[in-house]
Amino acid sequence: MDESAEQRVTFPSAGRPPLALMGVLARRPSGMGNADQPAAVLCHPQPATSSLDDPLLRRLAADLAGAGFAALRFNFRGVGASEGQQTDGRLEPLDIAGAVEFVLAQPGVHPEKLCLVGHAFGGFMALTYAAHDARVRTVVAISPPAFRITPEVGAYERPKLVVTGELDEVSPRHKLEPWLERIPNRGLRVVSGARHLMRGYEDVASDTIVHYLTRWAATPGV
Numbered sequence: 740m741d742e743s744a745e746q747r748v749t750f751p752s753a754g755r756p757p758l759a760l761m762g763v764l765a766r767r768p769s770g771m772g773n774a775d776q777p778a779a780v781l782c783h784p785q786p787a788t789s790s791l792d793d794p795l796l797r798r799l800a801a802d803l804a805g806a807g808f809a810a811l812r813f814n815f816r817g818v819g820a821s822e823g824q825q826t827d828g829r830l831e832p833l834d835i836a837g838a839v840e841f842v843l844a845q846p847g848v849h850p851e852k853l854c855l856v857g858h859a860f861g862g863f864m865a866l867t868y869a870a871h872d873a874r875v876r877t878v879v880a881i882s883p884p885a886f887r888i889t890p891e892v893g894a895y896e897r898p899k900l901v902v903t904g905e906l907d908e909v910s911p912r913h914k915l916e917p918w919l920e921r922i923p924n925r926g927l928r929v930v931s932g933a934r935h936l937m938r939g940y941e942d943v944a945s946d947t948i949v950h951y952l953t954r955w956a957a958t959p960g961v
Contacts, residue, residue: 743767743804748811753836758822760834762813763791764845765804777852777956778845779803780838781812782861784936786825790818795858795881798941802949808956811842828864828887835868843874851876852956856948859909859935862901863887870895877955879948882907882935885914890921898961899925900951902944904933926951 745765751757766776781800783793791797791812803810815834816823823830835855843850854877857865862880869875870893878893881902886909893899901919903910912929919925928947933940955961 743801745800748841750813750841751837752816752823752833753840754830754833757837758816758834760813760816760822760837761791761820762811762838762841763800764809764811764842765800766809766845767804767807775849775852776807776809776847777854777952778809778842778848779811779854779856779952780835780842780865781810782835782855782857782865783812783815783818784859784861786815786818786831786860789859790814793858793936795937795941795944796856796861798945799856799948802945803952806949806953808952809842809845809848811838813838828860828867831864832868832871835864836872839872839874850874854879854952854955856881856952858882858937859884860887863892866893866899869897873897876961877952879951881937881944881948882910883915884909885911885918888915888918890918892918893922893925896923898955900928900948901925902928902930902947904935904937904940905929905931906933907935909935
């Protein structure tokens with residue numbers, strides 16, 4: 740298996756005027772030769788305190804690239820070198836839209852094997868954005884904040900996986916389960932001992948997510 744490589748990239752958000760967003764694309768060079776490489780867009784936690792360098796997203800990007808994905812993690816508007824101002828979720832979906840367009844334009848990416856993976860705030864944003872873009876075929880939401888969840892979030896048929904920590908203080912299992920019971924085609928994984936940001940449990944969380952996504956990517960028509 741050849742090693743994956745990371746490339747710093749800049750791409751525009753959707754909307755007018757477009758904002759220049761900064762990201763890091765990780766993939767194996769051999770994945771560029773044919774149009775069958777799945778892609779993942781990774782969305783980081785709360786922009787006021789986090790970025791694309793979130794430890795779990797860094798681990799996930801490397802592991803997904805090693806598993807044959809093109810993995811793009813990026814800074815939301817107003818974070819790091821990304822232009823614009825933070826809007827607490829109001830305009831950040833336009834940033835995800837820009838990331839989706841960018842990764843789907845990469846050579847070798849399969850247009851029907853695109854997933855969103857979001858952590859905390861990013862998990863809620865991924866669930867919300869996917870409702871409006873059918874090109875997103877599955878969503879992994881890690882610790883989506885329970886206080887942001889409304890009944891319509893995730894109410895589409897495409898598959899979803901929610902991952903939370905056993906000791907998550909923001910997204911506890913008992914607060915997520917009533918919502919999950921109402922939405923279709925969803926799964927739940929709980930990382931034993933982990934809190935909201937999965938610090939110290941990045942390897943376990945990443946293994947869980949990569950296992951799910953590699954099975955999804957290998958399943959035709961999903």
